[in-house]
Amino acid sequence: MSAAEVREAIEKITKALSEQPQKGRSKNAPATAALEAGLRFRITGPNGEVAVADMPPPLGGKGSAPAPGWHLRASLASCNATTIAMRAARLGITLTTLEVTVTSESDARGLLGTDETVSASLVGLRMHVRIGAADADPEQLRQIVSWADAHSPIACTVRDAQTTAVEVEVV
Numbered sequence: 001m002s003a004a005e006v007r008e009a010i011e012k013i014t015k016a017l018s019e020q021p022q023k024g025r026s027k028n029a030p031a032t033a034a035l036e037a038g039l040r041f042r043i044t045g046p047n048g049e050v051a052v053a054d055m056p057p058p059l060g061g062k063g064s065a066p067a068p069g070w071h072l073r074a075s076l077a078s079c080n081a082t083t084i085a086m087r088a089a090r091l092g093i094t095l096t097t098l099e100v101t102v103t104s105e106s107d108a109r110g111l112l113g114t115d116e117t118v119s120a121s122l123v124g125l126r127m128h129v130r131i132g133a134a135d136a137d138p139e140q141l142r143q144i145v146s147w148a149d150a151h152s153p154i155a156c157t158v159r160d161a162q163t164t165a166v167e168v169e170v171v
Contacts, residue, residue: 006089040064043071059108069122072158073102079154080127087144087151088133097132125158 001009017024033041033053039061043051053068055061066074081100088095103126110120127149131141149155 003089003092003094006086007092010086010090038062059111069104069106072122073104073125076125076127076152076154076158077102080129080148080152083148083152083155084129084131084145087148088136091140091144093133093136093140093144095131095133097130099130101128101130102126103128127155 029045029047029049031043031045031049031051033043036042036052038054039059040052040054043053051071052065053071054063054065055067056063061067077100080102081098084100085095085098103124104122105124106120106122107118109115110118129145131145133141136144
């Protein structure tokens with residue numbers, strides 16, 4: 001879609017949601033990770049979506065696919081990039097460059113439980129946005145990035161530290 005088509009789609013859904021706000025909430029498609037072998041998992045969605053995850057060899061995997069932490073960073077990067085592009089289109093700005101890179105650090109001691117004082121969480125999440133547009137000044141672009149970060153569903157989820165309910169079915 002062109003920026004104009006994106007803007008038109010966003011304006012149409014925004015109008016519809018302002019008239020019927022209850023339609024804004026919906027259940028998201030599930031993602032299911034199923035063991036293939038070792039620490040390699042096939043992640044599927046209800047419409048044929050597929051991703052694969054594996055751990056690196058030092059942690060017992062074969063390194064045949066990105067690790068789950070990379071998928072989280074990829075999700076954060078792509079969601080913010082999408083939200084930035086949507087905001088720019090809504091404002092009539094045509095982006096010429098947009099790259100979002102997310103980095104983090106981790107400590108394997110938390111994952112392996114070798115030091116109970118060390119968290120298994122990814123820490124120091126950092127997002128680097130490289131953005132350009134011929135029809136916007138640098139401050140406008142910074143404002144778009146800031147707005148998008150505050151409205152990106154994945155960024156908001158990471159910041160808001162949602163709790164996860166765990167249900168166990170033993171077969």
